[in-house]
Amino acid sequence: MTRAILQDKDTSTRTPDLYMAMELSSKKWKLGFNNGQEERIREMTVAAADLVGLLAVIERMKRKYGLPPEAKVVSCYEAGRDGFYLHRFLELKGVGNSVVSSSSIEVKRQARRAKTDRIDLRGLMSLLRRYHRGERKVWSVVHVLTEEEEDFREPMREREELIAEKTRYANRIGSCLVKNGILAGHPDRLTVDDIEKKRRYDGTGLPPNIKAKMVRLLERLKRLEAQIKQIEVWQKKMVKAGDTEGARKVKRLMEVKTVGLQFSSTLVGEVFNGRSYNNRRQVGSFVGVTGTPYTSGDSNRELGISKAGNRRARKVLVELAWLWLRWQPQSKLSQWYQERFAHGGKRMRRIGIVALARKLLIALWKYLEFGEMIEGAELRKVS
Numbered sequence: 001m002t003r004a005i006l007q008d009k010d011t012s013t014r015t016p017d018l019y020m021a022m023e024l025s026s027k028k029w030k031l032g033f034n035n036g037q038e039e040r041i042r043e044m045t046v047a048a049a050d051l052v053g054l055l056a057v058i059e060r061m062k063r064k065y066g067l068p069p070e071a072k073v074v075s076c077y078e079a080g081r082d083g084f085y086l087h088r089f090l091e092l093k094g095v096g097n098s099v100v101s102s103s104s105i106e107v108k109r110q111a112r113r114a115k116t117d118r119i120d121l122r123g124l125m126s127l128l129r130r131y132h133r134g135e136r137k138v139w140s141v142v143h144v145l146t147e148e149e150e151d152f153r154e155p156m157r158e159r160e161e162l163i164a165e166k167t168r169y170a171n172r173i174g175s176c177l178v179k180n181g182i183l184a185g186h187p188d189r190l191t192v193d194d195i196e197k198k199r200r201y202d203g204t205g206l207p208p209n210i211k212a213k214m215v216r217l218l219e220r221l222k223r224l225e226a227q228i229k230q231i232e233v234w235q236k237k238m239v240k241a242g243d244t245e246g247a248r249k250v251k252r253l254m255e256v257k258t259v260g261l262q263f264s265s266t267l268v269g270e271v272f273n274g275r276s277y278n279n280r281r282q283v284g285s286f287v288g289v290t291g292t293p294y295t296s297g298d299s300n301r302e303l304g305i306s307k308a309g310n311r312r313a314r315k316v317l318v319e320l321a322w323l324w325l326r327w328q329p330q331s332k333l334s335q336w337y338q339e340r341f342a343h344g345g346k347r348m349r350r351i352g353i354v355a356l357a358r359k360l361l362i363a364l365w366k367y368l369e370f371g372e373m374i375e376g377a378e379l380r381k382v383s
Contacts, residue, residue, distance in 0.1 A: 016096070016132055017071035018062060018325075021119045021124035024082050029054070032121040033061045036128065041117070041125050051089055058095070076128045078102040079142045087144055090116055098131070100124075104140035123314070145274045152246040153269030155238075156262070159231045166224045173217050176210055188221060190214075235261060240383075246273040257378040258327040259364070263320050270313040271361075272368055280362040287313045289358040305354055314357075321357040329374035333359055 016036065023030040025050055033042045042061065062071055075098040076319065090097040105127065107113065127138045145290025148183040158330050166188070174184030198206055206214070238247045239261065240252070246268050253264035277283045284290045290311030296302050307314070325334050333356060340349040366372040 016074040017067050018065065018073045019125060019132075020058065020061075020075040020095075021121055021128055022075060022077040022086075023121045023124070024077055024080065024086075025117070026081075027101050030121055031057060031163070032123055032125045033065075035065045035067070036129060045120065046369070051086075055093060072096070074128065074132055076100050076124055077132075078105070078124070079127065079129070084144050088147075096255075097335060098128075099142040099144060100127075100140055101140040106138070129251075142277060146224070148244060148245065149274035150373075152244055152273060154266045155231050155235055156269050157230055157233075158314075159262075162224050162228050162231070169211050169217050169221045169224065173214055173221070176206075176214050180206060180210065182206075188225075190218060193216065193229055220280045232261070235265060239367075249273060249368060251382055253364060254382045255379050256364070256367065256374065258323050259320065263316055266312055266316045267361075270310045272365065277365065282320060283362055283365050284358050286310060287317065287358075287361060288356060289314060289317065289361065313361075315356040317361055318353060321353050322359055324356070324360060328377050330378075332372060333363065333374070333377075335376070 019034045020240060021032040023032075029046050029047065029050075031044045033044070042059070042064065043351060044057050055322065058073060059069070060072075062069065073094070076098040077100070077329055079099050079101055084099065087097050087099050098229055105123065170188040173187035173190065177184045177187070177198065180198075192215055194204065195211055195218070205211075208252050238244070239250050242248050242251060249268045249272055250261070250264045253259050253267065254261065259267075260305055271283075272289060275286075277286070281290065285306070286309050288307045288311070289305050289313070292303040292306045292324075294303050317370075324331070324336060328334055336351055336359070337356045341349050341355075344352070363372075363374045367374055
């Protein structure tokens, strides 16, 4: 599950009548209820994905606490495999829900601490009550995208998964060659005829079972390549049609030389689509390319970038930064890097490229949201 920007704004000032914390699993959902007046937490269990049963339990708990049917209910659950459908359902039924980033939940720092669903549920309930009493920093609330915005990034993510799978199959083919004394070269470029022609150290061909295995792996590899091409064709069609806000933003970013279809699709899908930022610090923080200071007593040092943000966007940004130096040498960003980091060692250049990636991200955000041109950068026409 992707991380998201903090959502600290609560549109309602009315004190909730019923608190509900949810601990979700694949077989059952454990629910905790409290009216905000007593310490006791009433626990209930429903089958996973039983939305009708969930509503019935909520109404039952209202009656137990002596609340009217129109009583305000607030709930929370940790972001995970279940995604956002439960959040959308609860909001539709009038329940104010928060999807919480699990990494932001405070835990005890003991060497060994007990962990059960009941303990987690009670912890969530305590934080939920504090959050709605005004302690906005007790956790990070995930920004929930619309269904259209969430669907827009699926082709890009699927392509990433297929490329990783393709790499695994290519490595397995290469392994079959290497353990028989044959240099692997580019396994993904092999054909069935190439496998037949391969000769081992003694001039003999590959063993029959090894050849059969390699042929099967090669078939899977070619199938994956075809699926990757299908996704890329579909992405081009979406951008050309421009039927969604995400597609229009991708096309806008592609006008900047060096930012191609995949780079822009990832940045829009993971960073710019459906999210708003108040300043450049929020942009950098969301992707995890901001610094992590460590100051305690006389100790004062920098721990490097936080890496707490969106890893997909961060990976793409660093790759884009290297390409930016090559294809946009006259831009102010490239000249800044050359003056400050180009004459240093390998470590200094790697540090510099992350700094350039952060500056580039902010420049692209300003270009996309406010039309602010990137100084010295070349543009191109996108059909």
